[in-house]
Amino acid sequence: MPESILLSPPPVFFIRSISEQGYTLSTAIADLIDNSLSAGATRIEILLDAHIIPLKIFIADNGSGMTSDDLTENMRFPSADLEIERNSNDLGRFGLGLKTASFSQSRKFTVISRKDSIKYQGRTWDVEYLKDTEDWTLIIEDDKNVTDLIEDYKHVSTNFHEHNADFEVNTLVIWEDLYKLEKLLKRNEINDELEDLRSHLGLIFHRFIQKGEVQIRLNNSLIEGFEPFPDHFPGVQTVSENYWQTGDVYIRFQGIILPKRSAAEAKESPSVWVPAGLTLEELQGIYVYRNERLINYGGWFRAIAKSIYLQFGRIRIDITNINDSEFHLNVAKSWLKIPFGLKRAMNEMVNHVAAQAAKEYRERLASTFIRFGSSSKGLSLIVKETGAGGPVLKINAEFELLRRLKNELSLGQSELLNTLVSLLENKLNEIWQGETNTLEITEEMSGTVKDKIIKIKKYYEESDYSWEEIRTLLLDSFGRKRNAELFIDSLNIK
Ligand SMILES: Nc1ncnc2c1ncn2[C@@H]1O[C@H](COP(=O)(O)OP(=O)(O)OP(=O)(O)O)[C@@H](O)[C@H]1O
Numbered sequence: 001m002p003e004s005i006l007l008s009p010p011p012v013f014f015i016r017s018i019s020e021q022g023y024t025l026s027t028a029i030a031d032l033i034d035n036s037l038s039a040g041a042t043r044i045e046i047l048l049d050a051h052i053i054p055l056k057i058f059i060a061d062n063g064s065g066m067t068s069d070d071l072t073e074n075m076r077f078p079s080a081d082l083e084i085e086r087n088s089n090d091l092g093r094f095g096l097g098l099k100t101a102s103f104s105q106s107r108k109f110t111v112i113s114r115k116d117s118i119k120y121q122g123r124t125w126d127v128e129y130l131k132d133t134e135d136w137t138l139i140i141e142d143d144k145n146v147t148d149l150i151e152d153y154k155h156v157s158t159n160f161h162e163h164n165a166d167f168e169v170n171t172l173v174i175w176e177d178l179y180k181l182e183k184l185l186k187r188n189e190i191n192d193e194l195e196d197l198r199s200h201l202g203l204i205f206h207r208f209i210q211k212g213e214v215q216i217r218l219n220n221s222l223i224e225g226f227e228p229f230p231d232h233f234p235g236v237q238t239v240s241e242n243y244w245q246t247g248d249v250y251i252r253f254q255g256i257i258l259p260k261r262s263a264a265e266a267k268e269s270p271s272v273w274v275p276a277g278l279t280l281e282e283l284q285g286i287y288v289y290r291n292e293r294l295i296n297y298g299g300w301f302r303a304i305a306k307s308i309y310l311q312f313g314r315i316r317i318d319i320t321n322i323n324d325s326e327f328h329l330n331v332a333k334s335w336l337k338i339p340f341g342l343k344r345a346m347n348e349m350v351n352h353v354a355a356q357a358a359k360e361y362r363e364r365l366a367s368t369f370i371r372f373g374s375s376s377k378g379l380s381l382i383v384k385e386t387g388a389g390g391p392v393l394k395i396n397a398e399f400e401l402l403r404r405l406k407n408e409l410s411l412g413q414s415e416l417l418n419t420l421v422s423l424l425e426n427k428l429n430e431i432w433q434g435e436t437n438t439l440e441i442t443e444e445m446s447g448t449v450k451d452k453i454i455k456i457k458k459y460y461e462e463s464d465y466s467w468e469e470i471r472t473l474l475l476d477s478f479g480r481k482r483n484a485e486l487f488i489d490s491l492n493i494k
């Protein structure tokens with residue numbers, strides 16, 4: 001036997017460090033709701049009365065509850081071995097969430113629970129008490145404290161109208177010494193936090209809520225589920241689902257493209273396109289659901305960059321807890337990693353959704369500056385035409401002022417004007433296409449482009465610009481087309 005000493009972690013240091021897992025108030029409460037759902041709760045109640053100082057948060061559920069012994073064991077850091085296989089509908093994984101989520105927001109928390117309607121039991125972790133005892137001393141609440149805490153909870157609940165008297169509480173978690181929230185001194189900041197929380201929970205748990213499996217109330221008002229994939233809505237394009245096989249499991253992914261009208265409609269509240277407080281831009285990208293619970297959203301997992309042009313694109317992936325080790329779920333259950341194999345399998349869909357979303361966005365942009373529905377052509381300054389490489393914007397030659405001007409000009413002046421117009425058109429299309437611009441100078445275009453370049457060169461040379469300056473201008477005007485540099489140099493017009 002090697003020489004050894006017992007080296008246990010000092011509880012207070014350990015708790016402070018392990019609780020900084022990147023939780024926010026929303027992700028911490030979501031972690032507790034996971035527990036309630038895994039325990040079969042059909043009703044969950046979250047209460048925070050910002051008028052009662054010191055602040056307290058109550059999270060109550062009518063799930064199966066815990067026996068006295070289970071309750072003690074489940075307060076342990078961690079309470080279960082991560083390697084043990086879990087039920088297919090269990091949202092837990094680490095045996096930590098209850099403790100880390102609670103300590104991420106509070107310095108003292110109590111769990112009160114009962115099973116099969118047997119008497120409530122209470123257990124408390126309190127950092128102040130741990131400082132005194134310098135050991136892992138869990139407080140066993142006496143009957144009076146348990147009753148007082150339940151009364152306290154009922155009191156806060158009845159303070160809000162629509163109190164649910166028929167709600168059978170089996171487990172109640174109470175967070176005290178809310179060291180993060182207490183820093184938000186102004187009550188409206190706390191209210192902002194609560195609004196965020198409402199949006200977050202409505203999104204994260206929308207499948208449970210919308211299937212009618214659970215009702216979640218925040219300060220006694222029901223949280224509505226928000227479906228980020230409104231497939232059945234008019235104008236929404238769906239991309240047929242695809243699968244990636246890993247072991248015996250098939251992982252499903254599927255994309256949608258929102259219609260351009262969603263950009264304007266998202267500003268209304270309520271909106272089917274975005275939950276309150278969030279924008280389309282924030283909601284683009286890949287959504288991963290684990291056991292029906294949304295883990296993360298709002299980005300493309302570095303497959304492509306987030307951009308205003310992609311705000312109409314969304315893709316969902318469905319995994320279960322069988323896939324956990326491959327996806328590297330974090331303790332706060334707000335982040336995971338997509339395995340390379342799945343990323344590769346999704347490549348085509350990501351590109352397709354991105355291209356379609358960008359197209360839809362360009363249509364929207366065009367609709368803001370093209371005048372539609374007019375029979376008199378002279379009224380539209382900009383028109384959209386379909387060229388060889390897809391749609392392009394043009395300055396309308398029939399635009400009344402332009403038409404008139406041309407009539408007044410000599411041949412040489414008219415040519416100058418045409419060159420200027422075509423430079424403007426280039427810029428206009430670049431702005432319109434944004435980062436999604438993939439245009440190239442094609443064989444078909446090359447004749448016209450060459451003519452334009454030669455003309456620009458001529459005008460600038462006449463005004464004594466050097467070739468270097470002219471080349472810079474040409475690159476600036478045609479440069480976003482990927483092969484422009486090669487093309488300009490190949491013309492040999494120096
Ligand atoms: N509201 C609840 N109702 C019934 N049992 C609960 C409740 N909350 C927690 N438990 C029990 O306590 C255990 C520990 O919870 P905890 O959140 O710490 O870990 P976990 O859910 O197992 O895993 P994870 O760290 O992924 O959340 C749970 O596995 C569950 O058995």
Ligand SMILES: [Mg+2]
Pocket residue numbers: 031034035091092093096097098
């Ligand atoms: Mg948990």
